[in-house]
Structures are given as structure tokens and as C-alpha cells.
Amino acid sequence: MTDSPGFRPLTAWAMTAMLTALALINFLDKIVLGLVAVPLVAELHLSAQQFGLIAGSFFWLFSISTVAVGFLSNRVRTRWILLAMGISWAVIQVPQALTQSAAALLISA
Numbered sequence: 001m002t003d004s005p006g007f008r009p010l011t012a013w014a015m016t017a018m019l020t021a022l023a024l025i026n027f028l029d030k031i032v033l034g035l036v037a038v039p040l041v042a043e044l045h046l047s048a049q050q051f052g053l054i055a056g057s058f059f060w061l062f063s064i065s066t067v068a069v070g071f072l073s074n075r076v077r078t079r080w081i082l083l084a085m086g087i088s089w090a091v092i093q094v095p096q097a098l099t100q101s102a103a104a105l106l107i108s109a
Helices: 009-035 037-044 048-072 079-097 102-108
Strands: none
Touching: 009 037, 009 048, 009 079, 037 048, 037 079, 048 102, 079 102
């Protein structure tokens, strides 16, 4: 496996570290909504139904995008998909931090 002429151990370990960090961020991003549920409901004056809709929409969108990216990865190089996912995740976090209503949070989820 390491006998190929193009193998670079340092690059392989750097990619492994970056993918591990991306997986950790992905995991933390999924659990953060549950961790902030009580203060979020209190601050935005959400009903249980509104919070359920927001939380559910987040997980439905996550599931749908996982399938879509899986099909896309057959046609686009992985490095570009990971770059696009990282940048889009960072950009999408800004409106989520600035929302003042359930509708705005639902749209940015």
C-alpha cells in the first residue's frame, strides 16, 4: 500500500486529521440544537410544536443532503465537495446566530 511512487505519508496524515476534524464538527453541529433547546425555546418564546418543527427540519435536511452529496460524489472530486460543504456550513451559521424568530430559524436551518 505504501509502495506506490505517489504516496506521501505527511499529506495522507494531514488529510486524515482534517477529515477527523470535519467529522467531529459535523457531530457537534448535530447535537448542539438539543443542548441549547431549553434556552432557545425560552429566548424565542417557542412552543413545543415550533421547536419540534425546527429540530425536525434540520434533521430532514441533513438526511436529504447526505443522499444528494453521495450521488454528487460520483461526479465531482471529493476535495471540492468537502471544500464546498465546509464553506457553506460556515456561511449558513451566520444567519442562525442572528435569528430573532422561529420562522427565521426555520429558514436558516
